[in-house]
Amino acid sequence: MFAELPHLALLLLPLLHSVAIATPSRSTDLLRLSYLESHNDTFDYNSQKVRGVNLGGWLVLESWITPSIFEAAGHSVVDEYTLCQVLGKDEAKARLQNHWNTFITEDDFLSIAQAGMNHVRIPVGYWAVAPLAGEPYVDGQLDALDNAITWARNAGLKVLIDLHGGRLPTLYLDNLLVTSPFGYSSRITERTLEAIRGLAERYSPKKDVVVAIEALNEPAIYNGINLAQLKQYYYDVCGTVRDYSHDTAVVLHDGFLPVDSWNGFRWSFFEAQLDAYEKSTGWLFWTWKTEGASACDMQDLLASGIFPQPLSDRQYPNQCL
Secondary structure, three states: OOEOOOOOOOEEOOOOOOOOOOOOOOOOOOEOHHHHHHOOOOOOOOOOOOOEEEOOOOOOOOOOOOHHHHHOOOOOOOOHHHHHHHHOHHHHHHHHHHHHHHOOOHHHHHHHHHOOOOEEEEEEEHHHOOOOOOOOOOOOHHHHHHHHHHHHHHHOOEEEEEEEEOEEOOEEOOOOOOOOOOOOOHHHHHHHHHHHHHHHHHHOOOOOOEEEEEOOOOOOHHHOOOHHHHHHHHHHHHHHHHOOOOOOEEEEOOOOOOHHHHOOOOHHHHHHHHHHHHOOOOOOOOOOOOOOOHHHOHHHHHHHOOOOOOOOOOOOOOOOO
């Protein structure tokens, strides 16, 4: 079952054979509530509303959120890259460590919970997990993120970890990180996937708190990345997270595209599985019905129109010749 949240700018695709379905709403994203509910015994995603807040400007600096950090470093500093570049690693580490220790504390998590919130989204840059040689960034953010997970658990909050600064060929995939130009390189894409891999390995075991990992913050199609490239990255992210967990949802941004641009996304893989088995003697699906695990619920998949009817019907024919 898919449920619509008209104003939630997220797309959660939890399993390899999940698909994106268009809705008439202008909102381009869907939250697969039944999936999260089946893996979470303290938050009912079918009956409770997700109400959360971002912890921006903490583990990824943004000048409009914490201008004092930038003003103290000089006019040439416009983002975290140039801050570290101008200050040097030792001074940058000292200032950022103080910022990480003081800007967000456990008291903030308790206040967020007391205000009625139940989720926090925590941005983190790829350089905190999988830094590139020669870049000026400093490390230490993951220790702060570890603390945040503990604080969230104590406060009864769920956490979505957002890869807020990442790199794919042709551009930075974050509109704030524009000062470190580079050319096409598969190594750069792999480094971003390496960051996803590191986050999944470190945080997916904490599934009582960490409910999702976001593939990338606001990848903008209009800034030069093409849709095929973005979809391939999303495929790779889903596979990478699944290597470590089937319980952690994967959050995908729509790329600022109309909702129908994502019609059928990953649907072809489901049909390809059926076709591959039918090239031999056929298949038996596991299972007919469940109590909320809709990805493995044939009755639910039939009702959602994901499982083809008739069974021989294909939107993507001739995939397995």
